[in-house]
Amino acid sequence: MATPYNGQRPVITVRDASCRMAPASAGAGPESAKNGAGFVFRGIDLDVHPGEVMDLVGPSGGGKSSLLTCIAQLNPRATATLTLDGADAGSMSVEQWRTKVAYLPQKSFLPGTTVAQAIALPYTFAALHGATAPTDAQIRAALDAVGLADVELARDPHDLSGGQAARVSMIRSILTAPRVLLADEVDAGLDDDSARLVGAYMVDFAHRTGMAMIRVRHRPPDGLADTIATLANGALAVRPAAESEMSAANATPEANVVTERSAR
Numbered sequence: 001m002a003t004p005y006n007g008q009r010p011v012i013t014v015r016d017a018s019c020r021m022a023p024a025s026a027g028a029g030p031e032s033a034k035n036g037a038g039f040v041f042r043g044i045d046l047d048v049h050p051g052e053v054m055d056l057v058g059p060s061g062g063g064k065s066s067l068l069t070c071i072a073q074l075n076p077r078a079t080a081t082l083t084l085d086g087a088d089a090g091s092m093s094v095e096q097w098r099t100k101v102a103y104l105p106q107k108s109f110l111p112g113t114t115v116a117q118a119i120a121l122p123y124t125f126a127a128l129h130g131a132t133a134p135t136d137a138q139i140r141a142a143l144d145a146v147g148l149a150d151v152e153l154a155r156d157p158h159d160l161s162g163g164q165a166a167r168v169s170m171i172r173s174i175l176t177a178p179r180v181l182l183a184d185e186v187d188a189g190l191d192d193d194s195a196r197l198v199g200a201y202m203v204d205f206a207h208r209t210g211m212a213m214i215r216v217r218h219r220p221p222d223g224l225a226d227t228i229a230t231l232a233n234g235a236l237a238v239r240p241a242a243e244s245e246m247s248a249a250n251a252t253p254e255a256n257v258v259t260e261r262s263a264r
Helices: 031-034 064-071 094-100 115-126 138-145 162-174 191-208 241-250
Strands: 012-020 039-048 051-057 077-084 102-104 182-185 212-216 226-230 235-240 260-261
Touching: 012 064, 039 212, 039 235, 051 064, 051 138, 051 191, 051 241, 064 077, 064 182, 064 212, 077 094, 094 102, 102 162, 102 260, 115 138, 115 162, 138 162, 138 191, 162 182, 162 191, 182 191, 191 212, 235 241
Parallel strands: 051 212, 051 226, 102 182, 182 212
Antiparallel strands: 012 039, 012 077, 226 235, 235 260
């Protein structure tokens, strides 16, 4: 399948990613093991390129969040062979990996007494030692860009609504400029206008800086992704976003041909 990224080295490669089900829900017995039961997904391969924005979609419970936490090395039930800019994950500490491959969860956690403190918090960690924290002006510009012009930098983050907190958390992650951002439904609790602002901000940042991005989304397509990855029944199918949109419009058998990285 031809894509705009053919010939470019991926920012991140994922090989043979597998995730076991929690013990209470896993299949039991030798027959289920033989058939691959007991796995949310198994044998998934994935490449994401510089500046690429990939939307990860599929049915609820299909393993989208589990795949993100696998890539972030946050999932004890998941395994994968991972490389970042050609370097094996084993050559980095877990802390270094998680700084460069940032996971943005659905639920926001904003410690500190002000919004500015909450956003600058990562720069107090050893993994970002020597990095320059964003200025108040940069934080102000980011807040304004995602519809938070009424949120003062001195505001207590505990007073923010869920949607406001989600956007502040996103800004905190993105301003650290990770090589890869794994965003787990950051726009799920937002109204349509706010979701559009957040999407435009994130995608513009990725395209300008070369950051790779995977967005788990359940909302209708916003037309901003470069590629669409569908995870269902333990298999991952990836196609260019334009091709996916054409397929949905035409709904013909020919338009539904995909490149599939299936469960093994």
